[in-house]
Amino acid sequence: MPRVSCSIKIKRLISLHVVILLLLLLLLPISTTARQLLLVLSKEDLEDTPTTTTTDGHDSPTSPPEWEDEFDNKTEDELDPGSWRPLFEPTSSSPPNTDLEDRYISSIAKIFDSVTSGDSQLMEEAGLEIEAMSKEGYAHAQSVLAFLYGTGQLREKSGSKAFLHHHFSAQGGNVQSKMALAYTYFRQHMYEKAVELYGELAETAVSSFLISKVPVTEQVRINSGREENKEALRKLRGEEDEDFQFTEYQALKGNAGAMYKIGLFYYFGLRGLRRDHDKALMWFLKAVEKGEPRSMELLGEIFARGAGVERNYTKALEWLTLAARQQHFSAYIGMGYLYVKGYGVEKKNYTKAKEYFEKAAENEEAGGHYNLGVLYLKGIGVKKDAKMARTFFIEAANAGQPKAFFQLAKMFHTGIGLTKNLAMATALYKLVAERGPWSSLSRWALESYLKGEVGKAFVLYSRMAELGYEVAQSNAAWILDKYGEHSMCLGETGFCTDTERHQRVHALWWQASEQGNEHAALLIGDAYYYGRGTERDYDRAVEAYVLARFQSNAQAMFNLGYMHEHGKGLPFDLHLAKRYYDQALENDPAARLPVTLALMSLWIRKNHANSFLVDMIDSLPEVYPKVGAWIENVVLDEGNATILALCVCLMTVLYLRDRQRRLAAAAADIALLQQPNEHDIPAPN
Numbered sequence: 096m097p098r099v100s101c102s103i104k105i106k107r108l109i110s111l112h113v114v115i116l117l118l119l120l121l122l123l124p125i126s127t128t129a130r131q132l133l134l135v136l137s138k139e140d141l142e143d144t145p146t147t148t149t150t151d152g153h154d155s156p157t158s159p160p161e162w163e164d165e166f167d168n169k170t171e172d173e174l175d176p177g178s179w180r181p182l183f184e185p186t187s188s189s190p191p192n193t194d195l196e197d198r199y200i201s202s203i204a205k206i207f208d209s210v211t212s213g214d215s216q217l218m219e220e221a222g223l224e225i226e227a228m229s230k231e232g233y234a235h236a237q238s239v240l241a242f243l244y245g246t247g248q249l250r251e252k253s254g255s256k257a258f259l260h261h262h263f264s265a266q267g268g269n270v271q272s273k274m275a276l277a278y279t280y281f282r283q284h285m286y287e288k289a290v291e292l293y294g295e296l297a298e299t300a301v302s303s304f305l306i307s308k309v310p311v312t313e314q315v316r317i318n319s320g321r322e323e324n325k326e327a328l329r330k331l332r333g334e335e336d337e338d339f340q341f342t343e344y345q346a347l348k349g350n351a352g353a354m355y356k357i358g359l360f361y362y363f364g365l366r367g368l369r370r371d372h373d374k375a376l377m378w379f380l381k382a383v384e385k386g387e388p389r390s391m392e393l394l395g396e397i398f399a400r401g402a403g404v405e406r407n408y409t410k411a412l413e414w415l416t417l418a419a420r421q422q423h424f425s426a427y428i429g430m431g432y433l434y435v436k437g438y439g440v441e442k443k444n445y446t447k448a449k450e451y452f453e454k455a456a457e458n459e460e461a462g463g464h465y466n467l468g469v470l471y472l473k474g475i476g477v478k479k480d481a482k483m484a485r486t487f488f489i490e491a492a493n494a495g496q497p498k499a500f501f502q503l504a505k506m507f508h509t510g511i512g513l514t515k516n517l518a519m520a521t522a523l524y525k526l527v528a529e530r531g532p533w534s535s536l537s538r539w540a541l542e543s544y545l546k547g548e549v550g551k552a553f554v555l556y557s558r559m560a561e562l563g564y565e566v567a568q569s570n571a572a573w574i575l576d577k578y579g580e581h582s583m584c585l586g587e588t589g590f591c592t593d594t595e596r597h598q599r600v601h602a603l604w605w606q607a608s609e610q611g612n613e614h615a616a617l618l619i620g621d622a623y624y625y626g627r628g629t630e631r632d633y634d635r636a637v638e639a640y641v642l643a644r645f646q647s648n649a650q651a652m653f654n655l656g657y658m659h660e661h662g663k664g665l666p667f668d669l670h671l672a673k674r675y676y677d678q679a680l681e682n683d684p685a686a687r688l689p690v691t692l693a694l695m696s697l698w699i700r701k702n703h704a705n706s707f708l709v710d711m712i713d714s715l716p717e718v719y720p721k722v723g724a725w726i727e728n729v730v731l732d733e734g735n736a737t738i739l740a741l742c743v744c745l746m747t748v749l750y751l752r753d754r755q756r757r758l759a760a761a762a763a764d765i766a767l768l769q770q771p772n773e774h775d776i777p778a779p780n
Contacts, residue, residue: 175532198228241256274292282606290517296524300528301498316569317541318577338366362375372402391426411433416430448475464499465499552570568604604622637655656674
C-alpha cells in the first residue's frame with residue numbers, strides 16, 4: 096500500500112467507492128483535543144489517614160508556624176537560573192555579569208541564529224562552545240548539552256549522555272535539568288525519585304504565583320487535530336491583535352471598562368502581551384478615576400508587592416478594603432494575608448484573617464477555601480486538623496486553584512490527610528511544577544511562531560518537550576509534520592533527513608500520547624499502520640488505537656472497526672466492526688456521514704459477498720493515488736460538479752443493474768418452484 100499523508104480514516108473510507116471518497120474530502124476532522132487532568136478521590140484515599148499532626152509543637156495559636164510571604168516573591172531570573180530569558184526578554188532580565196554567563200548567552204544566540212538563517216555552521220560552533228563550558232563545570236551549559244544529546248542535534252543521539260549531563264546540571268542548580276530528570280523518572284514510573292524532584296519544583300512554582308484571582312492560562316496548542324488552531328492564535332498576537340487595538344482605542348477614549356481590561360492584559364501577561372507592571376498600574380489608576388471598582392483589588396496587590404511602584408502595605412490595605420466594600424469578595428483574600436503577616440495593620444490577627452478568608456469562601460472564591468485549608472493544616476488561629484484542611488483544599492482544587500493541587504500532592508506524598516500515594520502525588524506535583532517560571536519557554540515559542548520564525552519555535556517547543564510538557568510535545572511534532580524541512584530541524588550531521596524527521600515526530604507524538612493526547616495516540620496508530628517513521632506493525636497500531644479509544648476518540652473507534660472489517664491486525668469480524676462504528680457515532684455526532692458510509696460497506700459485504708461491488712471496495716485503495724490526484728486536479732480545483740454528478744450516476748446505475756439482475760434471477764427461481772408437477776398428488780377436497 097503506498098505511503099500517503101492522509102489520515103487512516105480518510106484512506107479507509109475510500110474503499111467503499113469513489114463517491115464516498117469524494118464526500119470525505121469535504122469532512123471536517125473529528126475533535127482531537129487532549130483530556131484535562133481530573134482529580135478523582137476514592138474512599139481508600141480518604142480512609143485511615145491522620146486527622147491531626149502534633150509533631151512540630153505548633154498547635155498553639157500563639158506560636159504558629161510561619162506563613163509563606165505571598166507578597167515577597169523572587170524574580171523569574173532567581174527562580175529559573177540559566178534560562179534563555181536575556182535573549183527573549185532583554186529589558187526584564189539582568190545582564191550577564193560573568194565571562195561564563197556572557198559566553199553562554201552568546202552560544203545560545205548562535206543556536207537560534209542557526210535555525211533562523213539555515214546556517215548549520217553556527218550550530219556547530221555553538222555546540223563546541225557549549226561543550227567546552229560544560230567541561231569547565233558550568234551547570235547551565237551542561238543542561239543545554241544534555242538537550243543536544245537527548246534530541247540528537249549535531250551529535251549522536253544518546254539518552255544516557257543526556258541523563259548524565261542533566262544529573263550534573265541539576266546538582267549545579269539548573270532547575271530545567273531537574274524538570275527533565277523528574278520527567279524521565281515519571282515516564283519510567285520511578286515515583287520515589289520523581290516525587291522528590293517534582294515536589295521541590297512545585298514548591299518553587301508556587302512561590303511565583305500571584306495571590307489575587309488569577310486567570311489560569313494554559314499552554315497554547317497551536318494545532319487542532321491536523322489543522323492550525325487559527326482562531327486561538329488570532330487572539331494571541333499581543334498589541335498587533337485587532338481586538339486589543341479596538342479595546343485600547345476605547346480605553347484612550349475614556350471607557351473605564353476598557354481601561355480595566357487593558358490593565359488586566361498587562362498585569363497578567365494575557366492575550367500574547369508581556370507583563371508590564373508600569374502600564375498595568377497606569378491603566379488601573381485611570382480606571383478607578385473613572386469609577387471602575389474592579390481595579391481597586393489589583394491596585395491593592397500592586398502596592399503590597401511593590402510591582403511597578405514602591406511597596407506600601409498601608410495603601411494596599413486601603414485599596415483592598417475599598418474593593419471589598421464594592422463586593423469584590425476576592426479582595427478579602429489579600430486582606431487576610433495582611434492580617435496573617437501583620438503588614439499594614441497594628442499587629443497580626445489570625446481571628447480576623449480567618450473571618451476574611453471565610454467571607455471569600457462563602458462567596459465561592461477558591462482562594463478563600465485554599466487559605467482556610469492552610470490555617471487548619473498549620474494550626475494558625477485554629478487547632479490543627481488535616482481532615483478539615485483536606486476538605487478546603489479539595490473545594491479549592493475543584494475551582495482550579497493550583498496551590499490547592501500542591502497541598503493535596505503533599506498530602507498524598509506524606510500520607511497526612513490522604514492515603515499515601517506516590518503516583519498521585521507525582522502527577523499533582525507535575526501539574527503545579529509546569530506552571531513555574533520556566534514555562535516562559537512556551538510564550539517565547541508562541542511569539543516566534545506567530546512571527547513566522549518556525550525554526551526558533553521548534554527549538555523552544557523541543558526544549559519544553561524534554562521537560563515533560565505535553566502541549567509542547569504536540570506542538571513540536573505538529574511543526575515537523577506541517578513544515579517538514581522548513582522546520583529547520585537539526586539532525587546528527589546537519590539539517591534533519593526525512594528519516595530523522597519521521598523518527599523525531601514519532602517520538603514526540605508517542606510521548607504526548609502517554610500523557611493523554613488522544614490525537615497523538617491516533618497518529619501513533621497511523622504511523623504503525625502505514626510504517627511512517629517506523630516499521631509497519633498492525634499489532635502496535637491496534638494498541639495505539641485502543642489507547643485513543645479509551646480516551647473517547649471517535650476516529651480511533653472507527654479505525655478499529657475498519658481493522659475488524661478487513662481482518663488487518665484484528666480478527667475478521669463484521670459484528671465487532673459494526674459495534675466500533677456505532678461507538679464512533681455515539682461519541683461524536685460529527686462522525687455520522689463516515690459511519691453511515693462504513694455501515695453501507697458492511698451491508699454490501701454481508702449481503703453481496705460475491706458481487707463486483709465487494710471486489711471494487713477491496714481494490715480501490717490500490718488506485719487511491721491516481722483517484723486522489725484526479726479529484727484534486729479535476730474536481731476540486733476546477734469545481735467540476737458535472738463529473739462528480741456523472742460519477743454518482745454511474746455508480747448508482749451499476750448498483751441498480753446488479754440488484755435488478757439478482758432480483759430477476761431470484762424471481763425466476765421462485766416461479767420455477769411454483770410450477771405444478773404432473774407427478775404431484777392432488778390435495779384432497
